Amino acid sequence: MPVFRPAPPAKVVVGTGQGGCRSSLISAGELARVTAYVTTGNFDEIWSNNAVAQRNLAFLTLLVASGIRQGEARQLKVSDVDLATCEMRIERRHDDPADPRIIEPNAKTYDRIIPFGASVAQVLEDYILGAGSDAAEKHGSSFIFLSHDNRTQGTPISGRTAENIVSELGQHLGVDGLTPHHLRHGWMQNLADWAAATGIDAAEFERFANNQGGWSYVSKMAAEYRGDHLTEAAFKAGLIVQGDRS
Numbered sequence: 001m002p003v004f005r006p007a008p009p010a011k012v013v014v015g016t017g018q019g020g021c022r023s024s025l026i027s028a029g030e031l032a033r034v035t036a037y038v039t040t041g042n043f044d045e046i047w048s049n050n051a052v053a054q055r056n057l058a059f060l061t062l063l064v065a066s067g068i069r070q071g072e073a074r075q076l077k078v079s080d081v082d083l084a085t086c087e088m089r090i091e092r093r094h095d096d097p098a099d100p101r102i103i104e105p106n107a108k109t110y111d112r113i114i115p116f117g118a119s120v121a122q123v124l125e126d127y128i129l130g131a132g133s134d135a136a137e138k139h140g141s142s143f144i145f146l147s148h149d150n151r152t153q154g155t156p157i158s159g160r161t162a163e164n165i166v167s168e169l170g171q172h173l174g175v176d177g178l179t180p181h182h183l184r185h186g187w188m189q190n191l192a193d194w195a196a197a198t199g200i201d202a203a204e205f206e207r208f209a210n211n212q213g214g215w216s217y218v219s220k221m222a223a224e225y226r227g228d229h230l231t232e233a234a235f236k237a238g239l240i241v242q243g244d245r246s
Contacts, residue, residue: 051131067187071105
């Protein structure tokens with residue numbers, strides 16, 4: 001009987017999600033290292049401005065822990081987050097009169113409620129009641145993630161700023177080309193790992209993942225992530241078979 005020897009998937013191809021077919025190669029190990037640093041790292045090593053470091057910690061923690069899109073995070077208002085119940089509302093807000101940005105961020109798909117853990121709530125609370133509150137007073141902004149630049153202080157951050165935050169984290173860790181979409185991809189892969197470990201079947205995984213990812217219930221996006229996970233699982237199984245028969 002022939003031995004199963006699939007080519008090793010050394011890198012995971014992840015699109016940036018910013019339009020077009022642009023993509024970069026980030027390994028699962030690198031994504032795990034990024035997540036670990038967001039959880040335990042010292043952000044003052046990257047950003048010397050304490051207010052900026054506090055905001056970026058809150059922003060990156062939310063992306064890593066919830067899998068929401070960077071545009072969805074940028075449109076969040078303080079009133080959308082319930083720190084007591086550890087839940088946030090993602091809503092579609094086209095032409096929001098409270099948003100001064102020329103290019104407004106928005107939820108790309110469906111409104112939904114996203115749960116998060118107590119540690120995430122603490123990080124958000126520290127920023128919202130700390131540096132975020134000081135910046136919000138400048139323009140009376142209702143948004144969570146604000147600029148701390150002298151010229152634009154108190155205005156909601158742009159898409160470019162969001163991209164730069166993630167890119168600068170990647171540069172600090174030696175992970176070139178890191179984007180917010182990579183963090184979303186890593187979150188979905190972790191969800192697929194959890195589903196496999198707990199015996200959740202494909203249909204139930206797709207239903208839950210589509211809801212949390214903001215896709216329609218008939219979307220095949222979650223299935224694509226699960227397919228990536230199954231490919232990796234098959235490769236690992238193949239290595240075990242090779243070891244048994246060598």
